[in-house]
Amino acid sequence: MTAADLLAVVMVIGLTAYALTGGADFGGGVWDLLARGRDAADQRRLVSAALGPVWEANHVWLIFVIVMMFSGFPAAFGIVGSTLEIPLILALVGIVLRGAAYVYRAYGAGAAGPDHWWGHVFAVSSAITPVALGVCGAALATGDVAEGDALAPVTSAFGIVCGVFTLAVTAFLAAVYLCRDAASSPETEHLVPGFRRRALGGAVVSGLLAVALLPLLWSEAPVVAERFAERSVPFVVISAMGGITSLVALWQHRFTAARVTAGAAVAGVLWGWAAAQYPDLVVGRATVDSAAAPEANIVAMLIAVACGLVVLIPSLWMLFRLFANPEVKS
Amino acid sequence: MVHAAEVLSHVAALAQAADPPQASSGSTNLARAQTAFSLAFHICFAVFGVGMPWLLLFVEGRWVRTRDPVWLALTRKWSRAFAVLFAVGAVSGTALSFEFGLLWPAFMARYGGVLGLSFTLEGFAFFAEAIFIGMYLYGWKRLSARTHWLTLWPIAIAGTFSTLFIITANAWMNTPGHVTEVDGKVVSAEPFAPFLAATAPHQLIHMLLAALMCTGGIVAGVYAVGMLRGRRDAYHQRGLRVGLAVLLVCAPLQLIVGDWAARVVGNEQPIKLAAMEGLGHTRTHAPLTIGGIYDERTGEVRHGIEVPDLLSLMQGFSADHEITGLTAVPPEERPNAVLVHSAFNVMVGLGMALIALSLVTGVVVLRRRRRGQRPLLPTGRPWLWAAAASGPASVLAMLAGWEVTEGGRQPWIVYGRMRVDEAATSSSGMPAIFTGTLLLYLGLAAALILILRRMATGGPELAATVGETSTTPEIPDARPAPVAPGTPAPTTPTKPTKPTTPRTDPSGSEGDVR
Numbered sequence: 001m002t003a004a005d006l007l008a009v010v011m012v013i014g015l016t017a018y019a020l021t022g023g024a025d026f027g028g029g030v031w032d033l034l035a036r037g038r039d040a041a042d043q044r045r046l047v048s049a050a051l052g053p054v055w056e057a058n059h060v061w062l063i064f065v066i067v068m069m070f071s072g073f074p075a076a077f078g079i080v081g082s083t084l085e086i087p088l089i090l091a092l093v094g095i096v097l098r099g100a101a102y103v104y105r106a107y108g109a110g111a112a113g114p115d116h117w118w119g120h121v122f123a124v125s126s127a128i129t130p131v132a133l134g135v136c137g138a139a140l141a142t143g144d145v146a147e148g149d150a151l152a153p154v155t156s157a158f159g160i161v162c163g164v165f166t167l168a169v170t171a172f173l174a175a176v177y178l179c180r181d182a183a184s185s186p187e188t189e190h191l192v193p194g195f196r197r198r199a200l201g202g203a204v205v206s207g208l209l210a211v212a213l214l215p216l217l218w219s220e221a222p223v224v225a226e227r228f229a230e231r232s233v234p235f236v237v238i239s240a241m242g243g244i245t246s247l248v249a250l251w252q253h254r255f256t257a258a259r260v261t262a263g264a265a266v267a268g269v270l271w272g273w274a275a276a277q278y279p280d281l282v283v284g285r286a287t288v289d290s291a292a293a294p295e296a297n298i299v300a301m302l303i304a305v306a307c308g309l310v311v312l313i314p315s316l317w318m319l320f321r322l323f324a325n326p327e328v329k330s
Numbered sequence: 331m332v333h334a335a336e337v338l339s340h341v342a343a344l345a346q347a348a349d350p351p352q353a354s355s356g357s358t359n360l361a362r363a364q365t366a367f368s369l370a371f372h373i374c375f376a377v378f379g380v381g382m383p384w385l386l387l388f389v390e391g392r393w394v395r396t397r398d399p400v401w402l403a404l405t406r407k408w409s410r411a412f413a414v415l416f417a418v419g420a421v422s423g424t425a426l427s428f429e430f431g432l433l434w435p436a437f438m439a440r441y442g443g444v445l446g447l448s449f450t451l452e453g454f455a456f457f458a459e460a461i462f463i464g465m466y467l468y469g470w471k472r473l474s475a476r477t478h479w480l481t482l483w484p485i486a487i488a489g490t491f492s493t494l495f496i497i498t499a500n501a502w503m504n505t506p507g508h509v510t511e512v513d514g515k516v517v518s519a520e521p522f523a524p525f526l527a528a529t530a531p532h533q534l535i536h537m538l539l540a541a542l543m544c545t546g547g548i549v550a551g552v553y554a555v556g557m558l559r560g561r562r563d564a565y566h567q568r569g570l571r572v573g574l575a576v577l578l579v580c581a582p583l584q585l586i587v588g589d590w591a592a593r594v595v596g597n598e599q600p601i602k603l604a605a606m607e608g609l610g611h612t613r614t615h616a617p618l619t620i621g622g623i624y625d626e627r628t629g630e631v632r633h634g635i636e637v638p639d640l641l642s643l644m645q646g647f648s649a650d651h652e653i654t655g656l657t658a659v660p661p662e663e664r665p666n667a668v669l670v671h672s673a674f675n676v677m678v679g680l681g682m683a684l685i686a687l688s689l690v691t692g693v694v695v696l697r698r699r700r701r702g703q704r705p706l707l708p709t710g711r712p713w714l715w716a717a718a719a720s721g722p723a724s725v726l727a728m729l730a731g732w733e734v735t736e737g738g739r740q741p742w743i744v745y746g747r748m749r750v751d752e753a754a755t756s757s758s759g760m761p762a763i764f765t766g767t768l769l770l771y772l773g774l775a776a777a778l779i780l781i782l783r784r785m786a787t788g789g790p791e792l793a794a795t796v797g798e799t800s801t802t803p804e805i806p807d808a809r810p811a812p813v814a815p816g817t818p819a820p821t822t823p824t825k826p827t828k829p830t831t832p833r834t835d836p837s838g839s840e841g842d843v844r
Binding site: 052053054055056057059060062063064066067068070071072073074075077078079080081082085086088089091092093095096097098099100102103104106107108109111112113150292293294296297298299300301304305308311312315316318319322323327 | 410413414416417418420421422423424425427428430431432433434435436438439440441442443444445446447449450451452453454456457458460461462463464465467468469471472473484516517518519520521522755756757758759763766770774776777778780781783784785
C-alpha cells in the first residue's frame, strides 16, 4: 500500500465521520422542515437542542476531506473544481445559509427578521447540501463530469437519484439519533413515537432507493459497477444487515442499539462505493496514482493527521459525552 | 488639493490597471474579485475567532476569581457575540476551501500538495476550536465555572495556531521556495516549504497583532458608543477599558513589526516594495513618500510628502542603499502601484493614528495614576469618540494591509512561478456566481449587523433571563444615574460603583432581554 492509498483510506474514514455526524445534522434540518402536528414546536426544539453543541465540530469533517483532496490529490481537485461547478456551488450555498441561519435563529432574538424565517432557511438549506453532495459522488463514479455542459451532473438520472438517496439516508440517521435523544428525558418522551415512525419510514425509503440505484449503477457507471460486484459484496451485506437490525431495534425501542446499526448501514454503503471507486478518483480522468502529490508531502500530511487525531479524538469524545443528552428548555 | 478631474483620471487609471493589458480574461478578473470579496468578508470575522477568546479568557478569569457580576455580564455578552461571529467566520471559511477549487483549479492542481501540510494543520486547529467552542457555549450549566473557563484555552490557542498555519500558506505564495518543478509539475517539495517561506515570520506576527487590534478596537468602540449615549456604568467602563488596553498595547508593537516586514519585503519582493512606496525608478537616496497618488506615466508620486533619503535609510541603514523601482521589470509584471501605494498609505496612516492615541493615552494614564485619579482611562467625549473610531480604523487598516500583501504580489499568484491568469477558472458562469455570492454575503452581513446591534444595545444581560446560570445572582444595572441619550457627559470621571440600583431602562433602548 502506497502513501497515497493510505491517504485515500483516511479520506474515506473522514467522509464516513462526516456522513455519520454532519449527515445526521442535515437530516435534523429535514425533520425541522417536516415538523408537523401539535408538537411541531417541540420537535424543532429537540432538533435544535441536539444540534447546538456539536454542529460546528460535525462539519469540520467536510473541510478535512476537501483539504486532503486538494493537498493529497491536487490534480483530481482541479478536475472536480472545474467540472462539478453547479453541484459544488449548490452544496456551498446550503452550507453557508444553513450555518448562518442556525446561529441567527439561536442568537438573533428576532433582530434580523422573525426567528422562524431563519428556521425555514436553515431547514431548506439543510436539504440542499446532501442532495448536491450526492450528485457530486455520482459524477465521480460515472466520470460523467461536465465538459462544456455545466448542467450535465445535475441532469443525469443517476445523479439525481444518488442525491435523493443521500438526503433520505441523512434523514433516516437523524430520526434514529433523535429517538434516543427524545427518550432520554421525560420532557421530550412524548416525541418518541413520532421520530420512531420517521426512522422506520426513513429506513424503508432509503432501502428502496438503494435497490433502485443498483440497476442505474450498472447502466450509468459500468466501471464502478463491475468492481462493485467484485469487491463490495461484504460491505453491501454489512449495510443490509445494519438496515434490517435497525428496523428490529427501532421496533423494540432499543434506540442506542439502533444508532449503532444505522451507522453501520450508512458506513456500509459508503465503503462499498469507495471500494468500487478505487483506484479511480474521477473515473476515466484521475486515479489515486496519477493525481497524487509528491510522496514526501503525503507522508507529512499522514503524520500530521495521526498527531492531530491524538489530540482531537479525546476532545471529541469529551464533547459528545458532555452533551450526550440534549437540554430542552423553552 | 487634488482637483476633481484629476481624481477622475486616477480612478480611470485604476480601472485600467485593474485590467492588465495582456490576456487577463473576464473570468480571471471575476475570479479575482470574488476571491477578494470572500476573503475580505471572511477575515473580518476570522479576526474575532483569533482575538475574542483571549479577551474572554481575561474577563471570565476575572469573574472566576472575583465573582464580580459585572465581569460575568461582560463574559456572557461577549460569548454570545463571539458565537455568532465565529459561526459566520466558519461558514465563510468553508466556502473559501470550496472556492480554491472552483475559482483557481489550475493553481490548486499544481500547488495543492505543497500547501497540504499548512492546510491539514489548519484543519486540525479549526477542528479543536469548533469542539471546544461547543463545550464553551453550551456548557454553562454542565461545567463548573473553572472548567468552563479552562475550555477557553484550547479555543484561544487553536485560533492563534489557525492563523499561523494559514499565514504560512500565504507567505509561501509570496516567497515560494523549497520546491522543484519540471515542466510545470511539482516533482518534489519539502513538506515544510510553507513554514520556511521568508515572509512567514513577519506576516504571522503582523496578522496576529492586527487580529488583536481589530477585536480590541471593535469591543472598545461598542462600549464607547454606549457611553456616548449616556450609559456610563461599570459594565461599559470595564468593557471599554479591556478592549482599549488590547488595542493600545498592540498598536506600537505593530510599528516595529511593520518596519521589519518592509525590510524583508524589500529583499524578497523588491517590486512589491516599490509599489508600496510608489517608487518608479531604481535609485539610491530614495525618499519616503507619505500620501499622494502614484502616476504610472511619470513613475512619480503626485501630491505626496517626500522625506529625502529616508526609504534608503530604513531599508539599508544608509542613504546610498539602492532601492529597486517598478520600471526594473516590464509593465506586465508590475503590480497596480496606484492601488498598492494608496492601500499602504491607508494602513500606515491609520496605524500611526492609533499609535498616537496609544501614546497620548499612555501619558494621560500615567499622570492620572500619579495623582491617584480613578478611573485611569479618561472618559470625556473626545476620548470616547477616539475610542469609537478606533474599531473601524483597525479593521480598515487590516483590510488595507491585506490588499498591500495580495495586490503587491500581482500579477503573480505564486510569486515568480505562476501568474494569476494562468491559475483562474475559465468558467462562463462566473458573472452569475459572483452576483450570487455578493447578494448572499451582503444579505447575511446585513442580518448579522442587525443582530449584533441588538446585542450591543442595553446594559448588562440579566443572567436569569437566559436561564443558563440560575445559580448566579441577577446582575443589576450599575449605572450611577439615568442619563438621557445625547446628554453631555459629566466631565468628572465617575468611579465604578458597586451595582446597587435595580435595572431600569430610561434611555428607551430595547435591552437584551430575550
